[in-house]
Amino acid sequence: MSANMRYLAVDDDPAFHFVLTKMMTQLGYQPPVCAISAVEALKYLADPHEQFDAILLDIQMPGMDGIEACQHIRAMPHHSDTPIMMVTTMNGREFVDQAFAVGATDYLTKPINRIELQARLGMLDRLVKEHANARSLQFAMESMDDVESFGFGFEDAVTLPKCGSLIDYLALENHLLTLSRLKLHSHTALAFQVVGGASLFKRLNRMEFLDCMADVGSAIAACMKRQTFLLAYAGSGEFVCILNRAHPVDMLELEQELSSELMVYDAVYDSLGLPMLEVRIGATVTSGLFSTSAVKTMLGRARASVRGQSGYPMQFMAG
Amino acid sequence: MTAQTESADPWTRALLPQFLDLTASRQIEIDIERGNLEAGDDPLSATHEIGKIAHKIAGTAASFGFGALGRQSQRIETICTQICSLSDAARPDAVKTYLLPALDDLASELNAALISAS
Structure with missing residues (x-):
């Protein structure tokens, strides 16, 4: 588990933010930065002063939904490989395929339970580490170090x-x-x-x-x-x-x-x-x-x- | 009606007031949309809005120990999705036969949740 990882959680439901923040801190993670809409999330992600290791993204949101937001995030060069975990209720599972097609990494079903959340975050940790290794490698390849x-x-x-x-x-x-x-x-x-x-x-x-x-x-x-x-x-x-x-x-x-x-x-x-x-x-x-x-x-x-x-x-x- | 009978994490107690505040305001939003439905004002829009509110309740109710409320909300969300896909002519009957009774059950669960926690 990576206590230093910084997550962005995007969901239009403040109650979900309460639950997620509490569960993540109990699991030893930093509290996630919470955005109440896809538009707010994209502003955070476009800000060069904000660094996020992974993103939790609700699929069904008013206005821009999670699938469209995922496409926008993937179009940002600095987030082209940031792990994105889609979040949806059981009724929204039909959208999961579309989310994977536009670059989602994984998905989590609401209501979240601690064991599943721990397993999913653990998977994202591993991915973040792999991507960091790949970036180091890329850097070394470019600098021939x-x-x-x-x-x-x-x-x-x-x-x-x-x-x-x-x-x-x-x-x-x-x-x-x-x-x-x-x-x-x-x-x-x-x-x-x-x-x-x-x-x-x-x-x-x-x-x-x-x-x-x-x-x-x-x-x-x-x-x-x-x-x-x-x-x-x-x-x-x-x-x-x-x-x-x-x-x-x-x-x-x-x-x-x-x-x-x-x-x-x-x-x-x-x-x-x-x-x-x-x-x-x-x-x-x-x-x-x-x-x-x-x-x-x-x-x-x-x-x-x-x-x-x-x-x-x-x-x-x-x- | 089951209210908060399912095991919730102990930490939910601290967050319960916020959850109940939100739930109470959602109950009001549902009541307003239900009023629109019963008045026959734009049933498609009212059904769509009820589905969105139910979706939100379904996402977190179980985490606070209100499993039955979560399941009933999920059921409403499914019914709303199905009704929205019907023709304009078929919609009023479906609202009367399926959605309004399901909303009665949801109202009971919401009341039970609010009463049991207060």
């Missing part, structure tokens, strides 16, 4: 710098967890694996490795742009993409398109003496309707597929 001081392992699902199309893996999992089982079943997961990712990790310094993964992430995102998708770096040189099942992927076309996207980097990688980027694509995987841990299973099976595990023979190679 001490490159070996950044500690993360090959398996870590780190935030990739300069890769706007990707969301955090945690946020991807959170989004899927909000879907009903039936809705989850209408999505497919597709994993991508950088061939020789582990040896690239050993050979390159951390900054170069992240840069390389960001290149792959951008290439994958470029191939997916014709449809709605969510893409996250999952660690271990792997990416997971969530797609709507109603729009089946033509795997051969994807393979060719990704090859040509990756080819853009060939000259640069060659000039640096690095191997050409090659990416393996797994089979599309759907969740079982009756599985007990549908989200983890779906993402896990997609990643097993791209690794050639779990009896998934169908793989495609791009690059």
Whole structure:
């Protein structure tokens, strides 16, 4: 838990401010700064003297609602990756999908209870720390400073710098967890694996490795742009993409398109003496309707597929 | 009618007066909109406003131990959303059949909450 984190809570109900402030202080957090409307919140967020680590944003508010506010916040360069937790009553859950589509990180249901709030804030803490690491990394990349001081392992699902199309893996999992089982079943997961990712990790310094993964992430995102998708770096040189099942992927076309996207980097990688980027694509995987841990299973099976595990023979190679 | 029967965190006692103040003013707002509904003045707008007030009550009532009030408010919010999506012709019947009785129940819960806490 981060006692130093500064939260902005946006809700038109003063009673919710009372409850949230009390619960957060009891959990050891600073009292949040409270805004009574989206317009007031945007004023706070636009003020360069005000720093916020994360935002709690009510969805259903008079005037500008939380979804529109979320869009405005994401358009602010200094809040493009600030975690935003949407807050809604059980009746407002239908809006949660829209909120994720415009950049929300997570959501919390009213009336809030302390255990759930603690878990959600803990998740935001982790995200804030990851983003801080990513920013340090970005700074180091730009200043070409001490490159070996950044500690993360090959398996870590780190935030990739300069890769706007990707969301955090945690946020991807959170989004899927909000879907009903039936809705989850209408999505497919597709994993991508950088061939020789582990040896690239050993050979390159951390900054170069992240840069390389960001290149792959951008290439994958470029191939997916014709449809709605969510893409996250999952660690271990792997990416997971969530797609709507109603729009089946033509795997051969994807393979060719990704090859040509990756080819853009060939000259640069060659000039640096690095191997050409090659990416393996797994089979599309759907969740079982009756599985007990549908989200983890779906993402896990997609990643097993791209690794050639779990009896998934169908793989495609791009690059 | 259950009033404050569900367990609330001990700290809610300190904040209860503010919550009750807000709840009392919301009860008045609902009564005004109910009056508009019964007078047949712009039922769509009145229903929409009642839904918004109920939404607010539903968001925090349970945190103060008024679980039944929260659930009834949530029910009103759902009814209001459904009524707003009906045609103008179908709306008055739905108001009479579903919303007004549900508002009676909500009024009982609100009264019980205010009485039990005072």
